[in-house]
Amino acid sequence: HYLWSRPMFQVELWIGLGLPIVLTVVPGLRKSLSLQLLAAVVALVALFVARYDFVIGGQMVALFKGSWSHGLLSYTPSLTEWAVLATAVFLANVVNALGEKQLALDGGESR
Structure with missing residues (x-):
């Protein structure tokens, strides 16, 4: 729930997934090579952000969480x-x- 509520996750989901789909589905935009390249770059950046969130999310909850750790940990x-x-x-x-x-x-x- 924490990752879903983060603004960067929402940007990655809606722009990183929605924009490339729109650029490749709309017939008028499909013919432009530069827009197709933009769609590919946006999708790759969104995949990177998704992997980054996945790794960071895995580090935020300690595996053997004891009484010393309450809530989520910070990781950079x-x-x-x-x-x-x-x-x-x-x-x-x-x-x-x-x-x-x-x-x-x-x-x-x-x-």
Whole structure:
């Protein structure tokens, strides 16, 4: 209930899910490549926010909650955790670029 009541969750749900659906379903908007790219970027950002909320939500309630902890705990990712995220995004893009280059997915002749 706590996560559902947070404004960021509502933004992620309604804009992150609703806007891409509208941009891909409305016939007049479907033809614009830039709007389709915007829909893809908004959906990816919404997925990131959903994963972030999932991880943060899991850290807010202690697993073996004793009498020392009443209510929800506060949690903020450390600099190291953000660095791991940046490294994962970098490696995903490197693997994608190498795969596209080696497999000739651009429509040209393969090697």
